[in-house]
Amino acid sequence: MKIYINGYATELPHTAEPINIEMVLAKALPKGQLEQSFALALNGEFVGREDYPNTAVNGRDRIDLLFPIVGG
Amino acid sequence: MTLSIYGQALSSRLLIGSALYPSPEMMQQAILASGAQVVTLSLKRQNPLAQSGDKIWRYIQASVAQNQGFLLPNTAGCKTAQEAITLAKMSRELFQTNWIKLEVIGDDYNLQPDPIELLIATEQLLADGFKVLPYCTDDLVICQRLYALGCQVIMPWASPIGTGKGLMNPYNLASIRQRLPDATLILDAGIGKPSDACIAMEMGFDGVLLNSAIALADNPVLMAKAFARAINAGESAYIAGTMPERQTAHASTPTLDTPFWHQREHQ
Numbered sequence: 001m002k003i004y005i006n007g008y009a010t011e012l013p014h015t016a017e018p019i020n021i022e023m024v025l026a027k028a029l030p031k032g033q034l035e036q037s038f039a040l041a042l043n044g045e046f047v048g049r050e051d052y053p054n055t056a057v058n059g060r061d062r063i064d065l066l067f068p069i070v071g072g
Numbered sequence: 073m074t075l076s077i078y079g080q081a082l083s084s085r086l087l088i089g090s091a092l093y094p095s096p097e098m099m100q101q102a103i104l105a106s107g108a109q110v111v112t113l114s115l116k117r118q119n120p121l122a123q124s125g126d127k128i129w130r131y132i133q134a135s136v137a138q139n140q141g142f143l144l145p146n147t148a149g150c151k152t153a154q155e156a157i158t159l160a161k162m163s164r165e166l167f168q169t170n171w172i173k174l175e176v177i178g179d180d181y182n183l184q185p186d187p188i189e190l191l192i193a194t195e196q197l198l199a200d201g202f203k204v205l206p207y208c209t210d211d212l213v214i215c216q217r218l219y220a221l222g223c224q225v226i227m228p229w230a231s232p233i234g235t236g237k238g239l240m241n242p243y244n245l246a247s248i249r250q251r252l253p254d255a256t257l258i259l260d261a262g263i264g265k266p267s268d269a270c271i272a273m274e275m276g277f278d279g280v281l282l283n284s285a286i287a288l289a290d291n292p293v294l295m296a297k298a299f300a301r302a303i304n305a306g307e308s309a310y311i312a313g314t315m316p317e318r319q320t321a322h323a324s325t326p327t328l329d330t331p332f333w334h335q336r337e338h339q
Binding site: 006007036037038039040041044045046048049064065066067068069070071072 | 129148159163
Protein backbone atom coordinates (compact mmCIF):
# COMPACT_ATOMS: atom_id res chain seq x y z
CA MET A 1 0.00 0.00 0.00
CA LYS A 2 1.40 3.36 -1.01
CA ILE A 3 0.86 6.46 1.08
CA TYR A 4 2.54 9.86 1.09
CA ILE A 5 4.37 11.24 4.09
CA ASN A 6 5.35 14.89 3.75
CA GLY A 7 4.96 14.47 0.01
CA TYR A 8 7.21 11.43 -0.28
CA ALA A 9 5.74 8.15 -1.45
CA THR A 10 6.08 5.45 1.18
CA GLU A 11 5.32 1.79 0.57
CA LEU A 12 3.76 -0.08 3.48
CA PRO A 13 3.51 -3.87 3.66
CA HIS A 14 0.08 -5.40 3.36
CA THR A 15 -1.42 -6.54 6.62
CA ALA A 16 -4.50 -8.57 7.49
CA GLU A 17 -5.79 -5.95 9.88
CA PRO A 18 -6.64 -2.35 8.95
CA ILE A 19 -3.73 0.03 9.32
CA ASN A 20 -4.01 3.03 11.62
CA ILE A 21 -1.84 6.08 12.05
CA GLU A 22 0.03 4.69 15.02
CA MET A 23 1.04 1.65 12.97
CA VAL A 24 2.09 3.80 10.04
CA LEU A 25 4.32 5.96 12.20
CA ALA A 26 5.90 2.91 13.82
CA LYS A 27 6.69 1.38 10.44
CA ALA A 28 7.53 4.38 8.34
CA LEU A 29 9.47 6.66 10.61
CA PRO A 30 13.09 6.34 11.64
CA LYS A 31 13.74 5.15 15.14
CA GLY A 32 13.74 8.05 17.54
CA GLN A 33 11.51 10.30 15.50
CA LEU A 34 8.41 9.30 17.39
CA GLU A 35 9.89 10.99 20.42
CA GLN A 36 10.27 14.27 18.54
CA SER A 37 7.77 17.05 18.83
CA PHE A 38 5.46 17.00 15.86
CA ALA A 39 1.81 17.34 14.93
CA LEU A 40 0.00 15.41 12.25
CA ALA A 41 -2.60 15.95 9.56
CA LEU A 42 -4.23 13.23 7.47
CA ASN A 43 -5.42 14.36 4.05
CA GLY A 44 -5.32 17.97 5.23
CA GLU A 45 -7.26 17.40 8.44
CA PHE A 46 -5.69 17.58 11.90
CA VAL A 47 -5.55 14.32 13.85
CA GLY A 48 -4.77 14.50 17.56
CA ARG A 49 -2.32 12.09 19.16
CA GLU A 50 -5.03 10.37 21.13
CA ASP A 51 -6.72 9.46 17.84
CA TYR A 52 -3.69 7.87 16.13
CA PRO A 53 -4.63 4.32 17.19
CA ASN A 54 -8.20 4.56 15.93
CA THR A 55 -7.75 6.52 12.71
CA ALA A 56 -7.53 4.29 9.64
CA VAL A 57 -5.01 4.96 6.87
CA ASN A 58 -5.82 3.92 3.32
CA GLY A 59 -3.88 3.70 0.10
CA ARG A 60 -2.83 7.07 -1.40
CA ASP A 61 -3.59 8.91 1.84
CA ARG A 62 -1.46 11.94 2.59
CA ILE A 63 0.12 12.34 6.01
CA ASP A 64 1.76 15.61 6.94
CA LEU A 65 4.13 15.67 9.89
CA LEU A 66 4.96 19.19 10.98
CA PHE A 67 7.72 20.23 13.33
CA PRO A 68 8.43 23.45 15.28
CA ILE A 69 10.38 26.02 13.35
CA VAL A 70 11.21 29.68 13.70
CA GLY A 71 8.57 32.11 12.53
CA GLY A 72 7.66 35.77 12.40
CA MET B 73 1.13 49.90 32.03
CA THR B 74 0.54 46.39 30.80
CA LEU B 75 -0.54 44.92 27.52
CA SER B 76 -3.53 42.59 27.64
CA ILE B 77 -3.79 39.67 25.26
CA TYR B 78 -7.18 38.06 25.83
CA GLY B 79 -6.93 38.91 29.49
CA GLN B 80 -3.29 37.88 29.90
CA ALA B 81 -1.32 40.84 31.25
CA LEU B 82 2.14 41.36 29.76
CA SER B 83 4.75 43.83 30.90
CA SER B 84 6.25 44.33 27.43
CA ARG B 85 4.39 45.79 24.47
CA LEU B 86 6.89 44.31 22.04
CA LEU B 87 6.09 40.96 20.44
CA ILE B 88 9.01 39.41 18.63
CA GLY B 89 9.56 36.88 15.86
CA SER B 90 12.10 34.07 16.05
CA ALA B 91 13.10 33.86 12.36
CA LEU B 92 15.96 35.14 10.22
CA TYR B 93 18.61 35.51 12.92
CA PRO B 94 22.21 34.73 12.03
CA SER B 95 22.24 31.90 14.58
CA PRO B 96 20.03 30.33 17.25
CA GLU B 97 22.29 31.82 19.89
CA MET B 98 21.83 35.30 18.45
CA MET B 99 18.09 34.75 18.34
CA GLN B 100 18.03 33.87 22.00
CA GLN B 101 20.16 36.86 22.99
CA ALA B 102 18.00 39.25 20.98
CA ILE B 103 14.77 37.91 22.45
CA LEU B 104 16.13 38.28 25.95
CA ALA B 105 17.44 41.79 25.24
CA SER B 106 14.09 42.85 23.82
CA GLY B 107 12.23 41.91 26.98
CA ALA B 108 9.42 40.62 24.75
CA GLN B 109 7.18 38.12 26.45
CA VAL B 110 5.47 36.90 23.30
CA VAL B 111 7.56 35.02 20.73
CA THR B 112 6.16 33.87 17.42
CA LEU B 113 7.06 30.57 15.82
CA SER B 114 5.66 28.19 13.28
CA LEU B 115 5.24 24.62 12.10
CA LYS B 116 6.75 23.30 8.91
CA ARG B 117 7.53 20.14 7.08
CA GLN B 118 11.18 19.28 7.41
CA ASN B 119 13.41 16.29 7.15
CA PRO B 120 12.85 14.48 10.43
CA LEU B 121 16.29 12.90 10.23
CA ALA B 122 17.96 16.29 10.36
CA GLN B 123 16.38 17.04 13.73
CA SER B 124 17.35 20.68 13.19
CA GLY B 125 13.98 21.75 14.46
CA ASP B 126 14.66 20.29 17.86
CA LYS B 127 17.58 22.61 18.54
CA ILE B 128 15.65 25.72 17.50
CA TRP B 129 12.67 24.56 19.51
CA ARG B 130 14.81 24.23 22.62
CA TYR B 131 16.26 27.72 22.16
CA ILE B 132 12.82 29.25 21.71
CA GLN B 133 11.47 27.47 24.77
CA ALA B 134 14.42 28.64 26.84
CA SER B 135 14.07 32.24 25.65
CA VAL B 136 10.37 32.36 26.37
CA ALA B 137 10.86 30.81 29.80
CA GLN B 138 13.55 33.34 30.76
CA ASN B 139 11.28 36.26 29.88
CA GLN B 140 8.34 34.53 31.60
CA GLY B 141 6.61 34.71 28.27
CA PHE B 142 4.28 32.93 25.93
CA LEU B 143 4.45 31.23 22.56
CA LEU B 144 2.43 32.62 19.69
CA PRO B 145 2.30 30.11 16.83
CA ASN B 146 1.45 31.46 13.40
CA THR B 147 -0.20 30.01 10.33
CA ALA B 148 2.38 31.35 7.89
CA GLY B 149 2.23 29.87 4.42
CA CYS B 150 -1.49 29.12 4.51
CA LYS B 151 -3.53 30.32 1.56
CA THR B 152 -6.99 29.07 2.48
CA ALA B 153 -9.10 29.16 5.59
CA GLN B 154 -9.08 25.36 5.73
CA GLU B 155 -5.27 25.19 5.67
CA ALA B 156 -5.05 27.79 8.41
CA ILE B 157 -7.61 25.99 10.56
CA THR B 158 -5.75 22.68 10.24
CA LEU B 159 -2.43 24.32 11.06
CA ALA B 160 -3.93 26.15 14.03
CA LYS B 161 -5.21 22.88 15.47
CA MET B 162 -1.82 21.23 14.97
CA SER B 163 -0.14 24.16 16.71
CA ARG B 164 -2.56 24.02 19.62
CA GLU B 165 -1.70 20.40 20.28
CA LEU B 166 2.04 20.79 19.91
CA PHE B 167 2.56 24.14 21.63
CA GLN B 168 -0.18 23.71 24.22
CA THR B 169 -1.71 27.12 23.60
CA ASN B 170 -4.96 28.33 22.14
CA TRP B 171 -3.36 31.57 20.97
CA ILE B 172 -2.92 31.71 17.21
CA LYS B 173 -1.47 34.42 14.98
CA LEU B 174 -3.80 33.86 12.07
CA GLU B 175 -2.25 34.46 8.67
CA VAL B 176 -3.99 33.62 5.42
CA ILE B 177 -2.02 34.95 2.50
CA GLY B 178 -3.88 36.08 -0.61
CA ASP B 179 -1.10 37.29 -2.86
CA ASP B 180 2.32 35.80 -3.43
CA TYR B 181 3.90 39.05 -4.54
CA ASN B 182 3.36 41.22 -1.49
CA LEU B 183 2.11 38.50 0.89
CA GLN B 184 -1.05 40.50 1.44
CA PRO B 185 -3.58 38.80 3.73
CA ASP B 186 -6.71 37.44 2.09
CA PRO B 187 -9.51 39.20 3.98
CA ILE B 188 -12.25 36.80 2.88
CA GLU B 189 -10.44 33.63 3.91
CA LEU B 190 -9.24 35.38 7.07
CA LEU B 191 -12.79 36.10 8.19
CA ILE B 192 -13.91 32.53 7.47
CA ALA B 193 -10.99 31.05 9.43
CA THR B 194 -11.40 33.52 12.28
CA GLU B 195 -15.05 32.69 12.80
CA GLN B 196 -14.42 28.94 12.89
CA LEU B 197 -11.37 29.14 15.13
CA LEU B 198 -13.08 31.43 17.64
CA ALA B 199 -15.98 28.97 17.75
CA ASP B 200 -13.45 26.21 18.43
CA GLY B 201 -12.06 28.01 21.46
CA PHE B 202 -9.01 29.67 19.94
CA LYS B 203 -7.83 33.12 20.96
CA VAL B 204 -7.31 34.53 17.49
CA LEU B 205 -4.79 37.28 16.75
CA PRO B 206 -5.53 37.99 13.09
CA TYR B 207 -2.89 39.48 10.84
CA CYS B 208 -4.71 41.75 8.39
CA THR B 209 -4.29 44.77 6.18
CA ASP B 210 -4.93 48.29 7.41
CA ASP B 211 -8.49 48.17 6.11
CA LEU B 212 -10.88 49.65 8.67
CA VAL B 213 -13.86 47.56 7.63
CA ILE B 214 -11.96 44.28 7.82
CA CYS B 215 -10.76 45.22 11.28
CA GLN B 216 -14.31 46.08 12.30
CA ARG B 217 -15.54 42.73 11.00
CA LEU B 218 -12.82 40.87 12.90
CA TYR B 219 -13.70 42.73 16.07
CA ALA B 220 -17.40 42.02 15.59
CA LEU B 221 -16.63 38.31 15.26
CA GLY B 222 -15.04 38.40 18.69
CA CYS B 223 -11.35 39.11 18.15
CA GLN B 224 -10.12 41.06 21.16
CA VAL B 225 -6.77 41.55 19.44
CA ILE B 226 -6.35 42.78 15.87
CA MET B 227 -3.03 43.08 14.06
CA PRO B 228 -3.07 45.28 10.97
CA TRP B 229 0.10 45.56 8.93
CA ALA B 230 2.25 48.64 8.73
CA SER B 231 3.41 47.55 5.28
CA PRO B 232 4.11 44.21 3.56
CA ILE B 233 6.06 41.63 5.55
CA GLY B 234 9.79 42.10 5.51
CA THR B 235 9.82 45.34 3.54
CA GLY B 236 10.87 47.60 6.39
CA LYS B 237 8.88 50.39 4.80
CA GLY B 238 7.29 51.42 8.06
CA LEU B 239 3.81 52.89 8.36
CA MET B 240 2.59 52.93 4.77
CA ASN B 241 -0.74 54.54 5.54
CA PRO B 242 -0.86 56.35 8.87
CA TYR B 243 -4.34 57.70 8.11
CA ASN B 244 -5.78 54.19 7.91
CA LEU B 245 -4.05 53.11 11.09
CA ALA B 246 -5.23 56.20 12.96
CA SER B 247 -8.77 55.55 11.74
CA ILE B 248 -8.68 51.98 13.04
CA ARG B 249 -7.47 53.21 16.42
CA GLN B 250 -10.17 55.86 16.54
CA ARG B 251 -13.02 53.58 15.49
CA LEU B 252 -12.03 50.58 17.60
CA PRO B 253 -11.06 52.21 20.89
CA ASP B 254 -11.58 49.06 22.95
CA ALA B 255 -9.74 46.61 20.71
CA THR B 256 -6.16 45.64 21.46
CA LEU B 257 -4.35 46.83 18.36
CA ILE B 258 -0.92 45.48 17.56
CA LEU B 259 0.95 46.76 14.55
CA ASP B 260 2.38 43.76 12.74
CA ALA B 261 4.74 43.54 9.77
CA GLY B 262 6.65 46.07 7.72
CA ILE B 263 8.32 47.81 10.64
CA GLY B 264 11.83 48.92 9.65
CA LYS B 265 13.13 51.22 12.34
CA PRO B 266 12.51 51.87 16.03
CA SER B 267 11.00 55.23 15.06
CA ASP B 268 8.28 53.34 13.14
CA ALA B 269 7.36 51.46 16.30
CA CYS B 270 7.47 54.68 18.30
CA ILE B 271 5.08 56.39 15.87
CA ALA B 272 2.63 53.51 16.15
CA MET B 273 2.67 53.73 19.92
CA GLU B 274 2.27 57.52 19.79
CA MET B 275 -0.86 56.89 17.72
CA GLY B 276 -2.28 54.80 20.53
CA PHE B 277 -1.48 51.30 19.32
CA ASP B 278 -1.21 48.80 22.14
CA GLY B 279 1.82 46.94 20.88
CA VAL B 280 4.13 46.13 18.00
CA LEU B 281 5.04 42.75 16.54
CA LEU B 282 8.17 42.56 14.44
CA ASN B 283 10.93 40.24 13.36
CA SER B 284 13.04 41.27 10.37
CA ALA B 285 13.97 44.72 11.68
CA ILE B 286 15.73 43.14 14.63
CA ALA B 287 16.94 39.88 13.09
CA LEU B 288 18.45 41.55 10.02
CA ALA B 289 20.14 44.41 11.89
CA ASP B 290 23.92 44.42 11.95
CA ASN B 291 23.64 44.05 15.71
CA PRO B 292 20.33 42.32 16.53
CA VAL B 293 20.82 42.50 20.29
CA LEU B 294 21.39 46.25 20.26
CA MET B 295 18.48 46.73 17.87
CA ALA B 296 16.23 44.71 20.15
CA LYS B 297 17.04 47.11 22.98
CA ALA B 298 16.47 50.08 20.68
CA PHE B 299 12.99 48.82 19.79
CA ALA B 300 12.12 48.21 23.42
CA ARG B 301 13.07 51.79 24.29
CA ALA B 302 11.27 53.24 21.27
CA ILE B 303 8.08 51.43 22.20
CA ASN B 304 8.32 52.66 25.78
CA ALA B 305 8.92 56.21 24.53
CA GLY B 306 5.95 56.06 22.18
CA GLU B 307 3.68 54.69 24.86
CA SER B 308 4.72 57.43 27.29
CA ALA B 309 4.15 60.07 24.62
CA TYR B 310 0.65 58.75 23.95
CA ILE B 311 -0.21 58.80 27.63
CA ALA B 312 1.33 62.24 28.07
CA GLY B 313 -0.67 63.63 25.16
CA THR B 314 1.05 65.27 22.23
CA MET B 315 0.51 68.93 21.48
CA PRO B 316 -1.84 69.84 18.64
CA GLU B 317 -0.19 70.43 15.30
CA ARG B 318 -0.45 74.02 14.08
CA GLN B 319 -0.19 75.55 10.66
CA THR B 320 1.70 78.70 11.69
CA ALA B 321 4.71 79.36 13.83
CA HIS B 322 4.32 80.29 17.45
CA ALA B 323 7.38 81.57 19.28
CA SER B 324 8.13 79.53 22.31
CA THR B 325 10.17 82.31 23.91
CA PRO B 326 7.92 85.11 25.16
CA THR B 327 8.08 88.01 22.70
CA LEU B 328 7.08 90.70 25.17
CA ASP B 329 10.08 92.86 26.04
CA THR B 330 12.45 91.04 23.71
CA PRO B 331 15.64 93.09 23.48
CA PHE B 332 15.51 93.90 19.80
CA TRP B 333 11.87 94.16 18.89
CA HIS B 334 11.44 94.76 15.19
CA GLN B 335 8.14 96.25 14.31
CA ARG B 336 7.37 97.68 10.93
CA GLU B 337 6.85 101.40 11.18
CA HIS B 338 3.51 102.64 10.02
CA GLN B 339 3.79 104.98 7.04
